[in-house]
Amino acid sequence: MQGELNGAARALAGGGTVVALTGAGISIDSGIPAFRGSQGLWDRYDPMDYATIEAFTSHPEKVWPMLLELEDLMAAARPNPAHSALAELEQMGRMHLVITQNIDGLHQAAGSRRVVELHGSGRRMICLDCGQRYGKSIVSMGDMPPRCACGGLIKPDVIFFGEALPQRALLTAMEAAARCRVMLVVGTSAVVAPASSLPLVAKQNRATIIEVNPEPTGLTEGVTDYFLQEGATQIMPRLVQALRSLP
Template sequence: MSVDITLINKLLAAQNIMVLTGAGISKESGLSTFRDSDGYWSQYDPTKLASLDGFLADPLLVWKWYYERKQKAIAANPNAGHLSLVEMERLFKNFHLFTQNVDNLHRRAGSVNLYELHGNIFHSHCLNCGIKYNDDFVITDKVPICDICGGMIRPSVVWFGEQLPSDILKVAFEYANKCDVFFTIGTSSEVYPAAQLPFIAKDKGAFIIEINPNPTSFSPTADLSIRNPASEALTEIIHLYKQVRGI
């Protein structure tokens, strides 16, 4: 663990703090990642389950997979990593959390300044007319159909080959450009454009902390790499920060 006073001083001086999380933080809640050796993409074909072409070819297969993932997400609980980020939002005045996760755990933990770059597995919308559904569909043998137009309803997550929501992406680039401290947590740093964000922050002079048990392609660029799970690393950072501030 390399949490020391350098990081705490950066936090004390920071006007804006930005965080980017990936599947690694939810792994501690028992949810699978995608790109680890035991992740989803080692067992499943992402072009079948997480692309528009895959959905059009076999929508029921895709819905069943998302239904199963939703059940797992409901059964999981936010862990100390998610909860630490909620506490950081209270401790720091300009704190913005961007996540690539669609599992709703940050929201359930209580994060408010939260931006879901890849959507949310519990939201869906009509492929045809776009109307939104906050679904609690039980998927057995039918694809959910839009009440308004009869089109197929799809999960509101960003699939391969699709653009990230432009409004959220715009805010993400804005904060990456102006933050003083940037945390990249539990992300493989392989999925663009999210993976670009810490590089932008670094170019603008921000102090970058990577928290990931494993090295990533971003590691050589980080100012500080903490090779621990997010729950341990963030708990220690908060503890030391409070100690220094006497709170």
């Protein structure tokens, strides 16, 4: 492990653009359950009944209680040492963009300033009809489901199944993947398109791929150059330390 850690640290130190791609695994230790796991919320709410755009638009009053529980989870969540390590890398000039599949806003809460949210943000609301954005306090006021002044349904500004990804975020992510010299993949098996293509695009453009995951993924064998097999909370501070300790 120390050899892989030092190799990864040297890659980060080597100059050029560094980007991170993060997923649910980085936020589990902050109390946000993995969407595709079997913990808590998703035991009780089948994503097919609660997380598709069709389910939301046809039965918003049924979906909102689940969304409010998710809001509570996110309100209670705090960044963990892995989020902080990525923010520290940015401050050191060794992290140029964090691309995340998470909607919890914990990268920004940890201090990362350059963040692209591929699946939107659970900390904003949007009107499905006119596109007006709201803070999340709108949901605690008045009747369920919350409605916009225009009469449209208000929904968290996150991507439900069946919705297109935000195009500008996706374009920024693809461009960063194509030009980066190092991609740090943290807490994601990167199996869900289109995020799954980002490490491949980076690799095709000769980037070094560093992977932080507790178990091997589809990337580990053929794509990853340095595999740090441990939880993000444990290994990310050690990676920063290894980088700081380089001669």
